[in-house]
Amino acid sequence: MTVTSASPQNTGLMRTLSVLRDVVSRPSGAIGLFLVVFHVVLALVSPWIVPYDYKAMNSAMMLTGPEATHWLGTDHLGRDVFTRVLLGGREALLVTGIATPIAVTWGGFVGILFGLIGGRIDEVLMRVVDAFLSLPWILKMLVLIVTFGTGIEVLIPTLAFFYGIPVIRIARAATHDVVARDFVSAARARGHSRMTIIRHELLPNVLDTLMVEGAMRWSWMLLAFSSLSFLGFGVSPPTPDWGLMIADARGFMSFAPWGVLGPVIAVSSLIIGINLTADALAKALGIDRAQKAPV
């Protein structure tokens, strides 16, 4: 937590690089970042490298085991499992990749603003935040999803809204640590507007916390997204998705376990990768995450 100096662009870039170097120098960070980059690159290029059409069914080869032509066998409709595993993270990464920045931005902004304003209105907001957090996540989401449909145009705003709420609390707490310091009082005394204070005094000081929070929210959002898919409330078939694939293949697990193993490894490695990266990032930025309970 340092106050930004004269040339923010230049020092900002230098700092980003040094933080990145710190993350990669930790074994967990290196492995995590590798997994994340691997999955993102795969999601971008997979449509051009998959061996089969993901929706091409083949009634002659249903639930066949792994072989030279189908590395991970075929599913109950005779579709190539390897192809579907390669494509299965695209929807999840697209939805969470858009929803995470939105959630952190709006939650962060509201948290900083109310942390700065303080007083009665801040107390009231925190009770509302508590109230939202006390409801199970799946209930909140499902009510909206069942009503408005399961497309990504519903999933993105739903995830972005509900996952921004815990960010409010984090951003507010981080702001409280800063607001009492002299340079904020000085800015107030100089007569700067709230927006100016937020932009120049508060944001640079809580940005680290928000970055780490964003990385964590991303992994929780992926968890939520794939759980929703698994329950049948996420992407709709025949779009390949890991959660949905596991749900479909579970029934045939006793004689065709390769159908679940592929997506199981894929979704686990992505979420573990994000978590390891977030942990390493937190350590590199000097923010203690272990103290925080999962919300």
Next chain:
Amino acid sequence: MLAMLLRRLFLGLVTVWIVSMIIFAGVEMLPGDSCTAFLEREAKGKLLENCREAQGLNRPAAERYFDWATSAARGDLGISANGEKSIAELVGDRLGNSLLLAACSLALGVPLAIFLGVVTGLWRDRPVDLAVSTLAIFAMTIPEFVSATVLILVFSVWLGWLPGIVLTSASAPASEFFPEIILPVLVLTMVMTAHILRMVRSSVIEVMAGDYIQMATLKGVPYWRIVFWHALPNALLPAINVVALTIAWLLGGVVVIEVVFNYPGLGRMMIDAISDRDLPVVQAIALIVATVYVCVNLSADILTMFANPRLRTLHMRRG
């Protein structure tokens, strides 16, 4: 002390009150009501009008909220939209089953987590710590439906040791859920143990680095006496809050596990109610779960307050 306690209680009540308004408003904003869900295709004209009349749905929202909230506060949760059965009765069995699942997981997970947390905290960066901490990251990050699926595959399909699905009916006595309950309990235990143990570990590390521990060491107090007498009482305090959050999560957030194992708890009832648009049941479950969350967190705060001498005597030092 008493003032602090009362303030906490008051804030908890306010939170529950806001939750009840959010729930009511949320359900209110949805298109359709329990009558359109109950009548389905015939939901038009006279029939719909009569149904709304009978259920009192055409009164103003504020009035209905007041009725719902006051009767819920008395423990009367109304009747479900389609079954004509009292919700309290429907929810009762499910809540009992959820409590059973939660109790088994807590009984297994909390001691295990505290033990592992203390061990890894004391032997920080040794092989034990690295192994357990790595496993913990796996346990807490892998989605529950994934670990559940893998456990079913291994213990039920391949080894055939444990049943992979719960077939007992919702109203059966607790004893009939064994051994079917073992696999869901294992999955939940894995996840919660990982969360609590990370918390305990970092807390133990922090406390062991404290001045008074160093002081005790310099005075020649035996190591294990330091650990059990001086360090652990302080190190385990923060665990109370995580355990509270875990309890809240166990009673409201384990929908996926209940679906995977076909376990008849509150979570599955919630999913079914949402799919059937049985709005009174959705409202009731949401209110129960949220109230449990607030109560559990409140108790944790109060417990921490009583257990922590520094907080207990705060007002004395302030004068």
